[in-house]
Amino acid sequence: MPTKQSPTQRKMIWGKRARAIGFHIVSILISALFVLPLIWMFAASLRQPGLPPPRTVEWLPNPLAWSNYARVFQLLPLGRYILNSLLVAGLAIPITLVTASLAGFAMAQLSRRTQSRLISLSVILLIIPATAVWLARFILFRELGLFNTYAALIAPSIMGSSPLFVLLFFWNFRRIPPDLYEAARIDGASPLNIWWRVALPLSTATLVVVSILTFLLYWGDFVTPLFYLKSQTLYTLPVGLRQLQELDRTNWSLLLSGAVIMTLPPVFLFAIAQHFFLQENRLTGIHRQ
Numbered sequence: 001m002p003t004k005q006s007p008t009q010r011k012m013i014w015g016k017r018a019r020a021i022g023f024h025i026v027s028i029l030i031s032a033l034f035v036l037p038l039i040w041m042f043a044a045s046l047r048q049p050g051l052p053p054p055r056t057v058e059w060l061p062n063p064l065a066w067s068n069y070a071r072v073f074q075l076l077p078l079g080r081y082i083l084n085s086l087l088v089a090g091l092a093i094p095i096t097l098v099t100a101s102l103a104g105f106a107m108a109q110l111s112r113r114t115q116s117r118l119i120s121l122s123v124i125l126l127i128i129p130a131t132a133v134w135l136a137r138f139i140l141f142r143e144l145g146l147f148n149t150y151a152a153l154i155a156p157s158i159m160g161s162s163p164l165f166v167l168l169f170f171w172n173f174r175r176i177p178p179d180l181y182e183a184a185r186i187d188g189a190s191p192l193n194i195w196w197r198v199a200l201p202l203s204t205a206t207l208v209v210v211s212i213l214t215f216l217l218y219w220g221d222f223v224t225p226l227f228y229l230k231s232q233t234l235y236t237l238p239v240g241l242r243q244l245q246e247l248d249r250t251n252w253s254l255l256l257s258g259a260v261i262m263t264l265p266p267v268f269l270f271a272i273a274q275h276f277f278l279q280e281n282r283l284t285g286i287h288r289q
Contacts, residue, residue: 038263045069045256068257075247075254078261080233081240086265088150088236089218092157096214097207100160104169105195109181115170122163130223138227152228153218153236161217165210172206173199208273216266237262 040057045068047061072078107118146152160166176199184194200207222238229235235243241258248254 038267041256041263042260045253045260047253049251049253051253065253068253069261072244072254072257072261076240076244077232078237078240078258081235081237082261084150084234085219085236085238088153089215091150092154092161092218093211093214095154095157096161096165097210099158100162100165100210101169101200101203101207102195103160103166104171105173105199107166107170108173108176108199109191115174119167119170122167125163134223134227141228147228148230148234149228150234153221153224157214157218161214165213168206168210169203172203176202212266212269212273215269219265220262 040059043059043061046064046066047058048063048065049068049071107115110118141147141152141155146155156162180198181194184198189197220238221236222242225234225236225239226242229239241255241262244258245255
């Protein structure tokens, strides 16, 4: 026979259920803040071209103008722009992963005092606005002859793309017990072998996170291609969509159709990679001595 629960036990159970329900309600409300604008953008992209903006939010236009998406590809070589953006991001991601992880691994092997100094330097670099380096980078790339090439777009990946990525790898590698590194050294492993065979296999989640952030950084970059690319065949998608706005600034349905096309790859990327954020960390329960 089932045991009878005491009032205290029932109170604890109902308290846990109430907290769980409250947590899910808050999660749904927060998610709605991000999802609803995407739904509205998609719905607005299906409105008939040339119509004035609706006075209220229109979640389901009538009729649905699916032809807007085909029209965008007719007005611009959008397929070419998408391939260019994928090429730039595809080249930048592996370079960023290698350089940022190597820098983060090197930081994790230094003394605490040196680590603190490098962390402070990284934070300072993150605070400096990107506009502060535009002129210096422009002159440098011009002297190097990198104008109208993808090399100018990918060049930041050689330095890890962002100090944040280096810090993410550093914080991950720092959690790995030093005994693992020491055991690999005793076995005769070189620093590169330790980085490749010990550190990176324990950093799957960080690799995925940095890959996604790097993709977003280069996929949505508008200023850099605008500065350094002159040939229309080399344009990336953000610059290409700017041309769409110049063709007709008031045709919101076509503009939003282009915005949906640009938004789909990041959303799809997050959808297929979300289990890396939800899975239990491989290093759970392992603490640095």
